[in-house]
Amino acid sequence: MNAEEYRESLKRYHPVVYVDGERVECVADDERFAPGVRALGVSYDYALRPELAPLMLANDRLTGRRVNRMLHINSDSGDLLNKLEAVRLLCQETGCAQRYLVHDAMNALYQVCARLDAETRDKTHVERFSAYLDHVQQNDLSIGIAMTDAKGDRSRRPHQQGNADTYVHVVAKNERGIVISGTKAIVTGAPYMHELLVMPCRNMTEADAAFALCCAVPVDAKGVTMVSRPAGRPGEKAALFSAKYGQSTAVVMFEEVEVPWDRVFYAGDWQQSATLTYSYATHHRHSCIAARAGFGDLLIGAGALMCEANGFDVSKDPQLKDQMVELIKIVEGFYACGVAASVYAKADPYSHSLMPDPVYSNIGKLLLATQIYDMQRIAHTVSGGLIVALPGPDEDHNPHTAARLADVLSAHPDIPYDKRIETARFIEDLSASYTGGWYSVISLHGGGSPAAMKQEIWRNYPVGDKVALVERLLERGVTVGENTNQRQPGKCCAQGCSVPGETIMVDLPELPSRSIKRVA
Numbered sequence: 001m002n003a004e005e006y007r008e009s010l011k012r013y014h015p016v017v018y019v020d021g022e023r024v025e026c027v028a029d030d031e032r033f034a035p036g037v038r039a040l041g042v043s044y045d046y047a048l049r050p051e052l053a054p055l056m057l058a059n060d061r062l063t064g065r066r067v068n069r070m071l072h073i074n075s076d077s078g079d080l081l082n083k084l085e086a087v088r089l090l091c092q093e094t095g096c097a098q099r100y101l102v103h104d105a106m107n108a109l110y111q112v113c114a115r116l117d118a119e120t121r122d123k124t125h126v127e128r129f130s131a132y133l134d135h136v137q138q139n140d141l142s143i144g145i146a147m148t149d150a151k152g153d154r155s156r157r158p159h160q161q162g163n164a165d166t167y168v169h170v171v172a173k174n175e176r177g178i179v180i181s182g183t184k185a186i187v188t189g190a191p192y193m194h195e196l197l198v199m200p201c202r203n204m205t206e207a208d209a210a211f212a213l214c215c216a217v218p219v220d221a222k223g224v225t226m227v228s229r230p231a232g233r234p235g236e237k238a239a240l241f242s243a244k245y246g247q248s249t250a251v252v253m254f255e256e257v258e259v260p261w262d263r264v265f266y267a268g269d270w271q272q273s274a275t276l277t278y279s280y281a282t283h284h285r286h287s288c289i290a291a292r293a294g295f296g297d298l299l300i301g302a303g304a305l306m307c308e309a310n311g312f313d314v315s316k317d318p319q320l321k322d323q324m325v326e327l328i329k330i331v332e333g334f335y336a337c338g339v340a341a342s343v344y345a346k347a348d349p350y351s352h353s354l355m356p357d358p359v360y361s362n363i364g365k366l367l368l369a370t371q372i373y374d375m376q377r378i379a380h381t382v383s384g385g386l387i388v389a390l391p392g393p394d395e396d397h398n399p400h401t402a403a404r405l406a407d408v409l410s411a412h413p414d415i416p417y418d419k420r421i422e423t424a425r426f427i428e429d430l431s432a433s434y435t436g437g438w439y440s441v442i443s444l445h446g447g448g449s450p451a452a453m454k455q456e457i458w459r460n461y462p463v464g465d466k467v468a469l470v471e472r473l474l475e476r477g478v479t480v481g482e483n484t485n486q487r488q489p490g491k492c493c494a495q496g497c498s499v500p501g502e503t504i505m506v507d508l509p510e511l512p513s514r515s516i517k518r519v520a
């Protein structure tokens with residue numbers, strides 16, 4: 001599909017959506033979602049541009065089809081590098097492309113289905129997954145990822161909650177499928193997706209088995225209600241960027257929604273929830289790195305333009321150059337973690353598809369989650385206070401003031417007033433408006449809060465190896481493992497063992513050949 005066909009395709013669905021307290025008649029035609037529909041549309045249009053084909057399209061090993069890269073299962077490091085570049089490109093244009101979440105979820109789901117086939121008597125998981133992947137690719141769908149439950153009291157497990165609907169759970173099973181109820185609290189773009197992939201958001205215990213489920217439902221399945229925010233800042237004149245491109249998020253409530261067995265990837269296999277969330281988080285944090293690098297590119301470009309419009313030559317001003325280099329260092333620093341995670345990626349032992357390296361993926365996401373605030377600060381520092389103090393767009397045409405404002409608020413002699421205020425409003429929109437705050441919060445919490453990344457870095461980093469290294473250097477002659485409490489579970493011996501459900505970094509095995517396809 002191209003962007004317009006995608007928008008039209010949404011009319012085939014009739015989801016129950018509320019926004020600003022009103023029921024939405026038609027998502028595709030509602031102006032409040034237009035920035036979101038437009039942003040997603042870019043992922044469709046770019047895939048049809050021949051010069052972008054090496055990035056935006058991929059040959060799928062599983063289905064043998066040439067598909068949108070956002071719907072592709074990775075088989076080598078080149079795929080991961082190309083996905084990084086593709087997501088960065090989409091987010092440069094749209095701020096947040098949103099569609100990469102389905103890429104991350106499908107890759108994680110494939111890994112879990114292959115593992116379930118290997119570990120359980122039911123050998124049909126990959127078959128069901130493949131049929132679903134085929135359906136998604138064939139119809140070029142957009143899928144919302146419904147993972148984050150409402151969660152209720154954070155200190156309690158799902159089965160301990162006073163209200164079971166704070167987590168999505170199975171309320172009945174019959175010969176047709178499962179029936180689910182509960183709430184997913186934050187689903188990106190839900191109203192303008194075709195389907196939702198429902199996944200668990202945390203590890204589970206046996207007592208949580210009813211909450212351990214993964215399935216796909218159309219957005220207009222009976223019993224699904226979405227309460228959404230508008231996408232971006234639709235209709236706001238000063239919102240130069242986010243009136244055009246934006247993202248909505250919705251609370252999605254499920255009330256006795258029937259899901260046929262062919263769309264149930266698992267239900268009750270509580271042991272798989274940790275694996276699924278871990279795999280999804282690793283793929284997704286890798287994608288988040290590229291997404292925020294695309295946003296960083298916008299800040300770098302706008303920051304440099306603003307300096308110029310203010311009358312400075314950045315290359316000759318040490319203070320401004322220092323700030324701009326700091327911004328570049330931050331953006332390319334976390335992006336480099338994405339590149340490293342692609343290069344050090346490993347094949348999943350069950351599906352043999354490729355997963356980015358978890359340590360680098362988590363470090364990159366952790367860096368962007370915290371440094372987004374430094375990125376915004378630098379954009380504010382180099383721009384000056386006008387970005388929030390300028391008169392609004394209606395004043396641009398006020399016959400009493402417009403000409404004088406243009407005279408006194410110009411700076412660089414060669415840069416007209418309207419170009420200067422355009423740049424200032426662009427920076428305000430991206431860094432100091434509702435959208436600016438939104439970018440900070442999505443960077444901090446989207447894909448997991450910093451504590452989650454820190455946990456994964458610690459869990460996957462071979463600290464024990466470093467301890468052994470120093471022990472060897474100190475020539476203490478102590479046996480590995482005897483003289484330190486620095487070992488982590490699963491890293492206690494040279495041979496390596498693993499706690500079920502936990503993935504660890506092991507000594508390098510024979511690596512499969514990885515052709516790193518650099519895109520010209």
Ligand SMILES: Cc1cc2nc3c(=O)[nH]c(=O)nc-3n(C[C@H](O)[C@H](O)[C@H](O)COP(=O)(O)OP(=O)(O)OC[C@H]3O[C@@H](n4cnc5c(N)ncnc54)[C@H](O)[C@@H]3O)c2cc1C
Binds near residue numbers: 145
């Ligand atoms: C703009 C945006 C878009 C998003 N899109 C999606 C999406 O499309 N699909 C999706 O599934 N999710 C999405 N998310 C959700 C995102 O994954 C979550 O925000 C994130 O996982 C954190 O969960 P939470 O928001 O419920 O915060 P909480 O879980 O309430 O966490 C708040 C703080 O409390 C800490 N905390 C939480 N639990 C504990 C505990 N037991 N002990 C100690 N500390 C704890 C956390 O570390 C964090 O610092 C999106 C989020 C944002 C902001």
